[in-house]
Amino acid sequence: MRASDRAYDVLKDDILQWRLAPGTVLGETEQSERLGISRTPLREAITRLAAEGLVDTQRGRAGVVTDVSPANLTELFELREALETQAARLAARRRKAEVFLALRDDFLAAPAGLDRDTAGYYDLVGRLDAAVDAAMANRFLLASLTGLRSHLARARRLAQDNPARLAESVAEHLLIVQAILDRDEMLAAQATAVHLRRSLANLLDTAGSPGASDLSSTKGTP
Known part of the structure; x- marks a missing residue:
């Protein structure tokens, strides 16, 4: 499995299970270290999550978990x-x-x-x-x-x-x-x-x- 796919799967599951709550900033350094990957596949994963509406990348490159209101x-x-x-x-x-x-x-x-x-x-x-x-x-x-x-x-x-x-x-x-x-x-x-x-x-x-x-x-x- 590609690093970006693995990062996508982990981050998506964390978001859906509220381990990453709405408003959580997905800092590149922190998440790269946590997932054991470089920043490039992390950015690819975040881009996919943003396309699904689970992450907001408009507030900065890091991305923020979207709200549930x-x-x-x-x-x-x-x-x-x-x-x-x-x-x-x-x-x-x-x-x-x-x-x-x-x-x-x-x-x-x-x-x-x-x-x-x-x-x-x-x-x-x-x-x-x-x-x-x-x-x-x-x-x-x-x-x-x-x-x-x-x-x-x-x-x-x-x-x-x-x-x-x-x-x-x-x-x-x-x-x-x-x-x-x-x-x-x-x-x-x-x-x-x-x-x-x-x-x-x-x-x-x-x-x-x-x-x-x-x-x-x-x-x-x-």
């Missing part, structure tokens, strides 16, 4: 709604029933384990995302969603687990899955939009709560 979150979810509603439409049009039948069964069983296995529920949501990605069969849309998800992964760490919200989320995902199974493109898109708007409202609400500042212990509510 309520305004940014709203913009992210506006784009997310546009992309994911279309993905849901295409998934409803092209899906393989057996995949979504299995997901429906798992979402039906999910409420029983929410109080003890939230990580398992997040994995289930990830499986639904992957199933929709595969079913929609559109590589250009997938590329756009993949870029967006880096920002969403970072934003979710601002939120706290909310049992009531998790229960609502299960019902919302079930409606999406059923609409895809029924090949109901309009309902799949509308159900996705409702889920995303409620998720944004929850995220904006919990991100401002006192406990949200403890980023090491938050997981994010879907």
Whole structure:
């Protein structure tokens, strides 16, 4: 693996996991020493991260980890709604029933384990995302969603687990899955939009709560 690729992978993971918090200055000397590389591959990595919107290079050559603000979150979810509603439409049009039948069964069983296995529920949501990605069969849309998800992964760490919200989320995902199974493109898109708007409202609400500042212990509510 090239030094610039390795630096990119490490820095991106550090940013997404909040080991490099918003506002962190990526000093060339410090980061080069930390990563064990020269400045040239470091600059290449930072340029890639800047193109993805994770680093701001306008304040100086070193780069600064970009902020996650309520305004940014709203913009992210506006784009997310546009992309994911279309993905849901295409998934409803092209899906393989057996995949979504299995997901429906798992979402039906999910409420029983929410109080003890939230990580398992997040994995289930990830499986639904992957199933929709595969079913929609559109590589250009997938590329756009993949870029967006880096920002969403970072934003979710601002939120706290909310049992009531998790229960609502299960019902919302079930409606999406059923609409895809029924090949109901309009309902799949509308159900996705409702889920995303409620998720944004929850995220904006919990991100401002006192406990949200403890980023090491938050997981994010879907």
